[in-house]
Amino acid sequence: MEQRGGTEQAVGAVRRVGERALLVELPGTAEVTALYGWLRERRDAGALGEVAELVPAARTVLLDGVADVEAVARLLRTARPTAVEADRGSLLEVPTVYDGADLAEVAALWEVSEEAAVRIHTGPEYVVAFCGFAPGFGYLTGLPARYEVPRRATPRSSVPVGSVALAGPYTGVYPHPSPGGWQLIGRTALPLWDTGREPPALLAPGVRVRFSAVRA
Numbered sequence: 001m002e003q004r005g006g007t008e009q010a011v012g013a014v015r016r017v018g019e020r021a022l023l024v025e026l027p028g029t030a031e032v033t034a035l036y037g038w039l040r041e042r043r044d045a046g047a048l049g050e051v052a053e054l055v056p057a058a059r060t061v062l063l064d065g066v067a068d069v070e071a072v073a074r075l076l077r078t079a080r081p082t083a084v085e086a087d088r089g090s091l092l093e094v095p096t097v098y099d100g101a102d103l104a105e106v107a108a109l110w111e112v113s114e115e116a117a118v119r120i121h122t123g124p125e126y127v128v129a130f131c132g133f134a135p136g137f138g139y140l141t142g143l144p145a146r147y148e149v150p151r152r153a154t155p156r157s158s159v160p161v162g163s164v165a166l167a168g169p170y171t172g173v174y175p176h177p178s179p180g181g182w183q184l185i186g187r188t189a190l191p192l193w194d195t196g197r198e199p200p201a202l203l204a205p206g207v208r209v210r211f212s213a214v215r216a
Contacts, residue, residue, distance in 0.1 A: 014076045022063045022073055029129045029141055029169065031081075032056045036129075036205055038081035039063070048072055056130040056205050058139070091125075092207055094173065095214040096164050100184035102152070106166060109149050118213050120147060121185065126171060126209040131201070136175035136193030138203030143171060155181030162187045164211065171211075173203070186211075 012025040026032050036056045042048050049072065052065020066072050098118045107117040126142035143166070151167045156179060159165070163174040165182035172182060175193035192202045203209070 014073050016069060016073070017062070020064070020066050020069060022066055022069060022076065024061045024063070024076055026059050026061065029058055029139070032059065032061055033127060033129045033141065034081040035061050035079065038079060040206060042075075048075070054205075057132070058130065090207055091210065092202060093210050093212055094164070094188050094190055096122075096186040096188045096211050097216045098164075098186040098213055099216065100164065100186045102165075102183040103185045106149055106183050106185055110147055117185070121166075121171070122211050122213055126211070128203050128205050128207045128209065129170075130205055131203065133172075134174075134176055134178055136201040136203060137172060138201075138205075138207070138209075140171040140203075140209055141169060142209075143169065145169065149183050151181040152183060155179055159184065160187065162189060162192075164188060175201070175203075 012027065015023045015025070017023045024035060026035060033056070036054060039048065039054050039061065043051050043054070050065065050067035051063050051072070053063075055062040055064065063072065098121075103114055103117060107114045110117055110120065112120065121143070124142040124144070126140040128138040129141045131138050148169050149166050158177055159174050159180040159182075161174055161177050163184050164186040165172050165174065165180065165184050167182040173188060173192055174180060190202070194200055
């Protein structure tokens, strides 16, 4: 991986979970993303031994199916991952029609026009920090902190499939129709979840994402 500089981060508490799992506690999503990338590189290189699964969340990374728990725990306690180590995943482009029901409200929160809000959202390259809420739903980071928006005061009972939405520091795309309280800014026809595909989810931890504005 090309190194472009970055701040080294010490990991937090490393806790044993059962006989063959370790849970690493971290300050936030940026540290989770960096550690997840660091662990993937070392697992691919064989430096971790047998590890069945790496599962990132908002403030933790779970290592499951660890053959040598003590050795991996010692390695984790000396780990110093950097932010650039999150940049190794594949790149997915998400064509998006920016006509969401909350686009005007988001633009007002950002104190810009709707057109400028679209430019702001399509500017960064995002990365899937972790998945949850529903199968195929990825929590994407990359939008600058000044553009964080609150969840809606009253969640919707049904959000259409493909809705592109914001909440707090995250961007998400609803892979299924479901209730939700995120701010809807657009929609995509890209099928993010397909049980006939392997793997069924397009969004997985480490995948990099670009949103592009398209016409309806």
